[in-house]
Amino acid sequence: MAPIDVEQLARGVLSGRRRELAKAITLVESTRTDHQDLAQHLLERLLPHTGKALRVGVSGVPGVGKSTFIETLGLYLVGRQQRVAVLAVDPSSAVSGGSILGDKTRMPRLAATPEAFIRPSPAAGALGGVARHTREAMLLCEAAGHSVVLVETVGVGQSEHAVASMVDTFVLLGLAGAGDELQGIKRGILELVDIIAINKADGDNIPRAERAAAEYRSALRLLRGADAPWAPRVLTVSALRETGIDALWAAVEEHRCWLEIDGRLEDNRRRQGRSWLWSLVREGLEAALVGCAPVAEAVPDVERDVVSGRITPTEGARRLLRLFLQRD
Amino acid sequence: MAPIDVEQLARGVLSGRRRELAKAITLVESTRTDHQDLAQHLLERLLPHTGKALRVGVSGVPGVGKSTFIETLGLYLVGRQQRVAVLAVDPSSAVSGGSILGDKTRMPRLAATPEAFIRPSPAAGALGGVARHTREAMLLCEAAGHSVVLVETVGVGQSEHAVASMVDTFVLLGLAGAGDELQGIKRGILELVDIIAINKADGDNIPRAERAAAEYRSALRLLRGADAPWAPRVLTVSALRETGIDALWAAVEEHRCWLEIDGRLEDNRRRQGRSWLWSLVREGLEAALVGCAPVAEAVPDVERDVVSGRITPTEGARRLLRLFLQRD
Numbered sequence: 067m068a069p070i071d072v073e074q075l076a077r078g079v080l081s082g083r084r085r086e087l088a089k090a091i092t093l094v095e096s097t098r099t100d101h102q103d104l105a106q107h108l109l110e111r112l113l114p115h116t117g118k119a120l121r122v123g124v125s126g127v128p129g130v131g132k133s134t135f136i137e138t139l140g141l142y143l144v145g146r147q148q149r150v151a152v153l154a155v156d157p158s159s160a161v162s163g164g165s166i167l168g169d170k171t172r173m174p175r176l177a178a179t180p181e182a183f184i185r186p187s188p189a190a191g192a193l194g195g196v197a198r199h200t201r202e203a204m205l206l207c208e209a210a211g212h213s214v215v216l217v218e219t220v221g222v223g224q225s226e227h228a229v230a231s232m233v234d235t236f237v238l239l240g241l242a243g244a245g246d247e248l249q250g251i252k253r254g255i256l257e258l259v260d261i262i263a264i265n266k267a268d269g270d271n272i273p274r275a276e277r278a279a280a281e282y283r284s285a286l287r288l289l290r291g292a293d294a295p296w297a298p299r300v301l302t303v304s305a306l307r308e309t310g311i312d313a314l315w316a317a318v319e320e321h322r323c324w325l326e327i328d329g330r331l332e333d334n335r336r337r338q339g340r341s342w343l344w345s346l347v348r349e350g351l352e353a354a355l356v357g358c359a360p361v362a363e364a365v366p367d368v369e370r371d372v373v374s375g376r377i378t379p380t381e382g383a384r385r386l387l388r389l390f391l392q393r394d
Numbered sequence: 395m396a397p398i399d400v401e402q403l404a405r406g407v408l409s410g411r412r413r414e415l416a417k418a419i420t421l422v423e424s425t426r427t428d429h430q431d432l433a434q435h436l437l438e439r440l441l442p443h444t445g446k447a448l449r450v451g452v453s454g455v456p457g458v459g460k461s462t463f464i465e466t467l468g469l470y471l472v473g474r475q476q477r478v479a480v481l482a483v484d485p486s487s488a489v490s491g492g493s494i495l496g497d498k499t500r501m502p503r504l505a506a507t508p509e510a511f512i513r514p515s516p517a518a519g520a521l522g523g524v525a526r527h528t529r530e531a532m533l534l535c536e537a538a539g540h541s542v543v544l545v546e547t548v549g550v551g552q553s554e555h556a557v558a559s560m561v562d563t564f565v566l567l568g569l570a571g572a573g574d575e576l577q578g579i580k581r582g583i584l585e586l587v588d589i590i591a592i593n594k595a596d597g598d599n600i601p602r603a604e605r606a607a608a609e610y611r612s613a614l615r616l617l618r619g620a621d622a623p624w625a626p627r628v629l630t631v632s633a634l635r636e637t638g639i640d641a642l643w644a645a646v647e648e649h650r651c652w653l654e655i656d657g658r659l660e661d662n663r664r665r666q667g668r669s670w671l672w673s674l675v676r677e678g679l680e681a682a683l684v685g686c687a688p689v690a691e692a693v694p695d696v697e698r699d700v701v702s703g704r705i706t707p708t709e710g711a712r713r714l715l716r717l718f719l720q721r722d
Binding site for chain 2: 114
């Protein structure tokens with residue numbers, strides 16, 4: 067990367083130029099310390115221009131038709147004069163080459179649309195890092211004038227929770243056959259969702275999709291109670307046939323209106339900010355501990371002693387903490 | 395507390411004397427640094443004599459009849475030549491005076507039984523501390539020859555997860571009217587359970603209890619899948635009429651047998667030990683961070699700047715970590 071002029075880059079992002087936006091995201095994703103400093107300067111400069119987009123998470127198991135859905139939804143929104151950004155949280159991408167490609171071939175029509183911006187998942191390792199980069203990329207997209215940010219996740223590990231903690235509205239894509247389907251859904255995810263869309267509701271499949279929607283509705287009632295402040299909407303769509311997308315977006319907007327009552331949106335975002343702060347602090351502390359040579363040396367012995375029942379976990383923790391905190 | 399002779403105390407515990415066991419638990423619960431050191435010496439001395447009990451967690455919302463259930467089960471086990479210990483994880487006890495009293499009035503008959511040992515929840519604050527003390531009290535009970543340890547939780551906050559991470563078998567008590575009931579159950583708890591017992595299945599209530607059991611069974615099938623390695627047992631009991639307790643205990647023993655196949659029990663306990671180690675390390679790190687004066691001073695400003703969107707959570711975390719890690 068050539069020497070970076072933060073002010074120039076900031077102006078480029080604010081004027082909505084895709085190349086500058088892409089470059090800014092690359093800076094945020096860089097692991098170089100000097101780049102990280104510059105990235106934080108850039109973000110501070112741009113923060114006053116962020117926060118105005120509809121932040122929407124999209125999740126669903128592989129095979130549910132996420133790419134087609136996001137492309138269809140993105141094109142629908144562009145048709146309604148929205149500027150759409152698509153980001154992804156995929157912690158598997160570093161390991162397996164990635165199940166979310168985020169490239170031009172996966173959403174060719176949306177990628178070719180000037181009002182849309184698609185960015186693949188950062189390749190940098192652990193969920194914490196991937197999610198942080200995506201969160202900051204979202205802020206950059208907002209500064210660049212994108213009015214809708216779709217954050218996609220494959221649903222690996224804790225990635226839905228990470229996505230839910232950066233968006234305002236969380237959409238889960240499902241398929242007909244909710245009985246089997248529900249089993250495939252990761253534990254706890256039904257508690258995060260604001261809207262469920264049963265995809266592939268076309269042709270012969272429509273009755274099955276409607277039945278699946280009903281099953282989801284009753285599962286949600288059972289799990290979340292009839293008096294929950296927001297009753298998640300469950301509807302059917304066909305991303306391929308481009309049906310049901312308007313109703314889906316109406317539900318997103320309805321959820322947004324509901325969030326704006328009594329300052330819920332601002333409360334949520336404040337809570338999200340605080341919880342990100344502390345999870346990053348915890349992550350940094352653990353990294354410092356594990357990166358401390360005397361600790362790293364002691365860990366295998368301590369773990370072995372704890373696991374074999376020679377010492378208690380309390381004593382093991384005390385040994386590691388002592389090595390770390392009195393390391394100077 | 396008088397000066398403590400760890401070796402003498404250890405011998406007292408090993409000979410199964412209730413007074414010495416109670417004294418040892420008090421030592422483990424003490425917040426004094428010198429007591430903590432002695433407690434760890436005591437535990438290390440006793441660890442080779444631990445691990446032989448059936449460790450059973452019991453949870454359920456208030457009103458479900460937990461005390462009566464535990465008393466009935468405890469007396470049933472004593473009748474089968476078991477020595478029973480009852481411990482509790484109740485992080486609310488410090489705040490509210492406690493919903494689990496664990497005293498003689500709550501389980502009067504069991505408390506009067508010499509083969510049983512009942513210990514109320516430690517009053518020391520946060521869940522982490524309460525759970526750690528309970529876990530170590532459990533080890534002391536095992537060293538004292540108790541063959542069954544029942545660990546009770548009121549289900550406040552994350553206490554079920556804490557209990558699940560120290561027991562082998564997790565029993566949830568429910569009531570008839572599963573629809574309403576399921577809503578009252580904390581999110582994620584159905585994923586922890588090995589056995590569900592619908593309590594108060596007596597008189598006119600029996601058909602409703604059976605219906606509730608069926609509803610739980612289908613909710614579990616939906617959530618956990620038909621091919622889960624252990625399909626949780628759902629049965630009905632009446633702690634008051636003392637019916638169904640034998641079938642319940644047979645299910646606990648069946649689960650234990652299943653755990654002993656392929657070394658699952660040992661694997662679980664090893665995993666539990668390792669995860670306790672790291673959660674204690676994390677807890678210790680956070681306590682050290684928050685207890686560090688320059689950090690404590692900076693936290694309000696950093697939180698305000700993050701929440702108001704003046705700086706990113708990343709930058710906020712970097713500021714706090716810098717203050718902590720370069721504090722000397």
